[in-house]
Amino acid sequence: MKQISENLVEVSNLHFAYGNNKVLRGINLNIHRGKVVAILGVSGCGKSTLLHHFGGQLKPDSGSVKFQGQIIHELDNTDLYAVRREMGMMFQVSGLFSDLTVYDNLAFPMREHTDLSEEMIHDLVLMKLQAVGLRNAHGLMPKDLSGGMERRVALARAIALDPTLIIYDEPFAGLDPISLSTIANLIRKLNDALGITSVVVTYDMSESLKIADYVYFIHDGVVVAEGEAADMLASNDPIVYQFIHAKPDGPVAFHYPAPPYAEDFL
Numbered sequence: 001m002k003q004i005s006e007n008l009v010e011v012s013n014l015h016f017a018y019g020n021n022k023v024l025r026g027i028n029l030n031i032h033r034g035k036v037v038a039i040l041g042v043s044g045c046g047k048s049t050l051l052h053h054f055g056g057q058l059k060p061d062s063g064s065v066k067f068q069g070q071i072i073h074e075l076d077n078t079d080l081y082a083v084r085r086e087m088g089m090m091f092q093v094s095g096l097f098s099d100l101t102v103y104d105n106l107a108f109p110m111r112e113h114t115d116l117s118e119e120m121i122h123d124l125v126l127m128k129l130q131a132v133g134l135r136n137a138h139g140l141m142p143k144d145l146s147g148g149m150e151r152r153v154a155l156a157r158a159i160a161l162d163p164t165l166i167i168y169d170e171p172f173a174g175l176d177p178i179s180l181s182t183i184a185n186l187i188r189k190l191n192d193a194l195g196i197t198s199v200v201v202t203y204d205m206s207e208s209l210k211i212a213d214y215v216y217f218i219h220d221g222v223v224v225a226e227g228e229a230a231d232m233l234a235s236n237d238p239i240v241y242q243f244i245h246a247k248p249d250g251p252v253a254f255h256y257p258a259p260p261y262a263e264d265f266l
């Protein structure tokens with residue numbers, strides 16, 4: 001019998017460069033089934049680039065990403081398509097269709113990817129909206145939603161096809177503190193209620209540490225620290241401390257790598 005690994009996703013020694021810009025320099029991390037895992041790092045450290053390897057939009061220069069034991073970059077189109085269906089995604093930009101109601105935005109992936117009847121889709125759409133507290137907003141257009149509501153609809157759409165994994169890319173960006181807390185709590189609640197696995201990629205340390213089980217800190221294309229969220233909050237590790245307390249000075253350099261300053265003067 002095939003043994004099911006505890007890890008839903010395994011990233012091994014992942015390297016990737018855009019031309020000469022080496023963004024990922026040997027990332028190693030695992031996403032445990034059933035957990036909320038946060039991947040934290042400052043803007044531009046390569047978080048989105050890493051995520052694009054999960055769905056096979058980018059191919060590694062070396063190393064691999066495995067999803068349920070399958071090496072993503074070795075899959076043919078049919079298998080890659082099947083894997084992507086198991087991954088729900090929610091991005092900072094909601095990506096809702098502006099000319100469709102909330103209901104139709106949610107029904108869209110179901111109509112597109114399943115043979116379910118309209119009656120069944122109706123029940124499922126309302127169930128997903130209920131899960132994010134917006135059942136009665138089904139008739140609204142995206143322009144009528146607040147930023148927080150729009151993010152919740154996007155979340156409902158991310159779970160439309162009952163994914164195994166949900167990937168959140170900067171889910172808290174641009175939200176007021178109350179909406180931000182609502183989204184954070186929903187990420188945790190949905191993860192546990194639906195028995196799924198969640199990856200939250202963000203620069204928002206405080207909110208993600210509140211809801212994550214495990215945390216990876218990324219800097220300069222490698223994992224520089226990792227651990228249980230509760231341990232990270234109490235950690236004296238200088239790198240972790242600098243990240244969590246947003247200190248501009250510390251082991252993580254403020255300056256872009258450069259030769260000594262004096263060398264730039266003639």
Ligand SMILES: Nc1ncnc2c1ncn2[C@@H]1O[C@H](COP(=O)(O)OP(=O)(O)OP(=O)(O)O)[C@@H](O)[C@H]1O
Pocket residue numbers: 018021023041042043044045046047048049050203
């Ligand atoms: N399509 C691309 N072509 C060339 N360079 C890119 C491309 N996408 C990203 N980069 C570069 O790769 C680096 C990492 O970008 P990435 O978007 O992965 O970081 P990030 O941590 O997700 O940042 P942010 O939070 O600001 O989105 C940056 O230096 C960026 O300029």
